[in-house]
Amino acid sequence: MLDADFFRRWLTTAAAAVDREADRLTELDSPIGDADHGSNLRRGFAAVTAAVEKEAPDTPGAVLMLAGRQLISTVGGASGPLYGTLLRRTGKALGDAAQVAETEFAQALRAGVDAVATLGGSAPGDKTMLDALLPGVDALSTSFAAACEAARQGALATVPLQARKGRASYLGERSVGHQDPGATSSALLFEALADTAAATKEASA
Amino acid sequence: MLINVAETVVADALRGMAAAHPELTVDVENRVVVRADAPVAGKVALVSGGGSGHEPLHGGFVGPGMLSAACPGEVFTSPVPDQMVRAAAAVDSGAGVLFVVKNYTGDVLNFDMAAELAEDEGIQVAKVLVNDDVAVTDSLYTAGRRGTGATLFVEKLAGAAAEAGMPLERVEAVARRVNDNSRSFGVALSPCSTPAKGSPTFDLPAGELELGVGIHGEPGRERRPMMTSGEIADFAVHAVLEDLDPRNPVLVLVNGMGATPLLELYGFNAEVQRVLGERGVAVARTLVGNYVTSLDMAGASVTLCQIDEELLRLWDAPVRTPALRWGM
Numbered sequence: 001m002l003d004a005d006f007f008r009r010w011l012t013t014a015a016a017a018v019d020r021e022a023d024r025l026t027e028l029d030s031p032i033g034d035a036d037h038g039s040n041l042r043r044g045f046a047a048v049t050a051a052v053e054k055e056a057p058d059t060p061g062a063v064l065m066l067a068g069r070q071l072i073s074t075v076g077g078a079s080g081p082l083y084g085t086l087l088r089r090t091g092k093a094l095g096d097a098a099q100v101a102e103t104e105f106a107q108a109l110r111a112g113v114d115a116v117a118t119l120g121g122s123a124p125g126d127k128t129m130l131d132a133l134l135p136g137v138d139a140l141s142t143s144f145a146a147a148c149e150a151a152r153q154g155a156l157a158t159v160p161l162q163a164r165k166g167r168a169s170y171l172g173e174r175s176v177g178h179q180d181p182g183a184t185s186s187a188l189l190f191e192a193l194a195d196t197a198a199a200t201k202e203a204s205a
Numbered sequence: 206m207l208i209n210v211a212e213t214v215v216a217d218a219l220r221g222m223a224a225a226h227p228e229l230t231v232d233v234e235n236r237v238v239v240r241a242d243a244p245v246a247g248k249v250a251l252v253s254g255g256g257s258g259h260e261p262l263h264g265g266f267v268g269p270g271m272l273s274a275a276c277p278g279e280v281f282t283s284p285v286p287d288q289m290v291r292a293a294a295a296v297d298s299g300a301g302v303l304f305v306v307k308n309y310t311g312d313v314l315n316f317d318m319a320a321e322l323a324e325d326e327g328i329q330v331a332k333v334l335v336n337d338d339v340a341v342t343d344s345l346y347t348a349g350r351r352g353t354g355a356t357l358f359v360e361k362l363a364g365a366a367a368e369a370g371m372p373l374e375r376v377e378a379v380a381r382r383v384n385d386n387s388r389s390f391g392v393a394l395s396p397c398s399t400p401a402k403g404s405p406t407f408d409l410p411a412g413e414l415e416l417g418v419g420i421h422g423e424p425g426r427e428r429r430p431m432m433t434s435g436e437i438a439d440f441a442v443h444a445v446l447e448d449l450d451p452r453n454p455v456l457v458l459v460n461g462m463g464a465t466p467l468l469e470l471y472g473f474n475a476e477v478q479r480v481l482g483e484r485g486v487a488v489a490r491t492l493v494g495n496y497v498t499s500l501d502m503a504g505a506s507v508t509l510c511q512i513d514e515e516l517l518r519l520w521d522a523p524v525r526t527p528a529l530r531w532g533m
Contacts, residue, residue, distance in 0.1 A: 026401070034281045034421050035402040072318065076256075077282040077311035081318055119314065162346075166310045169347035170423040 001099040006200060007063040008052050014192035015045035021188060028181040032168040037079065037181040044075035044083070060100050064091030078166055079182060082116050082129065089115035106140040113137050120165060127163040127175065129182035131155070136190045148187075148194035155183040211400040215257045215277055222264060226527050229267055230295075236288050238264040239274040243296040249367040249376045250274070250296035253305035253360060254289060255312055256281040258399070258500045259420055262356060265528030271364035272305075272526070280399050280500070281421050283311035289319030293328050301329035301373035303380060305359055307352025308336035331373055333380040335359050337389045337508065339448045340417025340425045351419050354458050354497050354508030355387035361529065365519035379519065383510060386451075390444040391425070391506030392437055393418035393462065397499050416440060420462070420499045420506075434469070438476035441507045446484055451511040454489035456520060457481070458508040463498035465505055470494065473505055489517055496528065 018025075022038030029037035047070045057063045068088030072080055090112030094100050100108070113133045122128045136151030158180035163169045168180070208214050216233055223231035230239045244250065253263045254276030263275035273296035278284035293302045302323065306316045313334070320330045337355035341347055363380035371379070393415040396405035407422045409415055414432065417425020432440070459474040461467070474493045481488055489512055497506070512520065523532030 030402065030406060035399055035406050036279065036282055039401050040279065040282055073285050073287045076278045076285045076315065078309075078314055080283075080285060080311070081314035120310070164346045166348055167421065167423060170341065170351075170419060172343070172347075172424075174424060 001101060002060060002105055003099045004058050004060055004063050006196065007060045008056075009199070010193055010196040011045070011048050011052055011063070011067050013196050014189050015049045017188045017192050018042055018045045018185065021185075025181050025185055028179055028184055032163065032171055032175050032178045033181060034167060036077070037185065040075050040077055040079060041083075041185055044071045044080065047071075047074040059094075059096050059098055060105070061091045061094035061096055064088065064094065067091075078120070079129075079185070082120055082182075085119050086112045086116050086133070103141070106137065109140065110137050122165045125161060126165045127158050127161040127168065127180045127183070128165050129180070129186040131158050131161070131180065132183040132186035132190070136186070144194040144197040148190045151187040151190035155179060155187040158183045206398070206400060206403070208400055211403070214400045215279060218257070218260070219264075219277070222527075229527070232291075235291055236277055236284065237274060237292045237295065238267050238277070239292065239295050240268050240272075242269075243273050244298035245273075246298050247300055247370065248298055249300045249371065249373050250293070250298065250302045251305060251360065251364050251367055251376075252276070252289060252292045252296060252302055253356070254278065254284045254292070255307050255309070256283055256421075258397075259498050261495075261528030262497045263360070266357070266360050266526050268524070268526035269533065270368050270522060270524030270526070271360055271529065273302075280401065283309065283315045286315050286319035286322055289316060290322045290326070293319070293323045293330065294326065297328045301331065303363060303367070303373065303376055304330060304332045305356065305363070305380065306332055306334050307356055308334050308349055309351065310348050329373060331377040333359065333363070333377060333384060335384050337384065337387045338419060339388045339390055339444055340419070342426070351423065353391060353420050354389040354460050354506050355384055355510065357458060357492075357496050357529075358387055358456060358508065358510045359383045361524060362516055362519045364524070365522035368522065369519075379516075383516065386449070386511040387508060388445045388449040389506050389508040390441040391418045391420065391462070391504065392416055392441060393422065393425075393502055393504040394431075395464065395503040397422050397463070397502035399500065414504070417444070418502075418504060420497060422499060422502065434473045435476045435479070438473060438480050438507070442477055442480040442484070445507060445509050446486070449509060449511060451486055451509065453511050453513055454487040454517075455481075456510040456512055457488055457491040458496065458506075458510075459491070459493045460497050460506045460508065461495035462502040462504040462506070463495060464501045464503040467494065470505060477507055490520055
């Protein structure tokens with residue numbers, strides 16, 4: 001079972017990963033975006049860490065709702081509303097249970113990913129964060145580690161794609177050959193999730 | 206770059222704006238620029254916003270006859286819904302608020318969220334999307350036409366409509382009519398550099414130009430060896446007129462991207478007027494200057510807005526903002 005503490009640690013781990021990889025995300029965002037994905041997400045996840053530590057919500061749903069609200073309020077651009085909606089909708093789907101099973105979380109996260117697709121009006125293959133989120137959430141029924149690997153492969157698989165959404169879409173064919181920064185940061189979330197699960201297992205072993 | 210550190214450029218600029226313009230209320234912490242006499246009783250309010258780096262858009266257009274408030278985001282990053290809701294609450298007199306939104310994914314998503322939140326607070330909100338950039342030809346596989354120079358026309362003309370006391374649905378209709386009748390085309394002679402990156406965000410070799418560039422350096426239709434001002438005017442005006450067939454006179458905006466001297470912009474305007482004359486397009490009014498910029502990009506854009514008698518009257522109506530001022 002996963003409790004509020006698990007989700008707090010997930011977000012803190014994600015914030016550390018975003019901070020560590022911020023320059024790389026910005027670098028990926030330079031040829032096909034406007035070179036700010038790393039700095040924008042770093043600002044957002046720093047706010048998430050501060051808020052969940054300060055307010056210490058006591059259910060998984062409340063942790064994710066709070067985190068989503070912070071992202072919407074601090075990131076801006078398209079990634080703020082999209083990541084904010086991902087976490088908020090996932091949190092909402094978890095309700096007010098004090099603990100949730102891994103299968104319940106997988107279902108909730110799927111609702112979050114679906115909400116991202118609806119809000120962004122995007123489909124798989126459009127070269128967006130969805131290209132990492134969907135394979136990640138699909139593999140979550142297997143294990144956290146499998147989800148991490150699937151999301152990472154999904155991000156890598158955006159390289160040959162032509163962007164159809166967001167600012168990269170204006171490049172047309174010139175967007176081919178670049179890894180999508182949004183899919184890359186989405187894979188980081190799954191990586192943080194797998195790391196958190198592994199650390200939990202170690203601690204209880 | 207003339208900055209302290211990249212992280213504070215927007216806040217620094219807002220502090221400077223506050224010092225220069227006591228007629229505006231500048232909330233540096235929450236990043237909202239509001240005309241100091243807001244809310245104006247009975248008047249519809251106009252709120253716009255977008256990423257910073259396009260100054261004087263939008264904060265420079267706050268004041269009587271134009272915007273009620275502006276929300277500046279980080280450089281080239283849309284502002285967040287909290288800013289827009291705060292702005293709407295500060296300027297709403299009860300007559301409602303019109304959000305003027307440039308068509309970029311981030312701006313659209315954040316303004317949509319803000320509209321929902323503001324409505325929850327009992328504020329009546331209408332939205333108008335500005336998408337005038339004809340350089341984007343493929344709207345099926347892109348995020349659609351970008352909002353550029355026509356934003357100035359929408360904010361000026363709808364602002365005048367609001368100042369004249371029109372109700373929200375009429376102000377919204379004016380804004381929509383202005384956008385529907387406006388088209389733009391931009392050209393870059395050099396790329397721009399964001400403070401965060403410190404170097405050009407796209408690669409444009411010296412001696413080449415990007416035809417159809419966006420105001421964040423988005424690529425356009427094609428890249429060519431340097432052309433003369435007259436050749437660029439031919440290309441840009443023809444691109445606009447492929448998409449807009451004005452039977453009425455037009456407003457002309459010859460807009461600098463940030464690093465092109467006014468000397469060159471006026472020379473370019475002479476060529477734009479020549480082409481319009483050759484194409485039989487009547488010009489009602491012309492504005493030349495740096496209004497919708499792209500940091501330190503060199504280049505220019507041409508925006509045409511087909512008008513009628515009402516829109517011409519609204520254009521000539523008094524306006525008093527930091528960047529646009531006449532008649533009062």
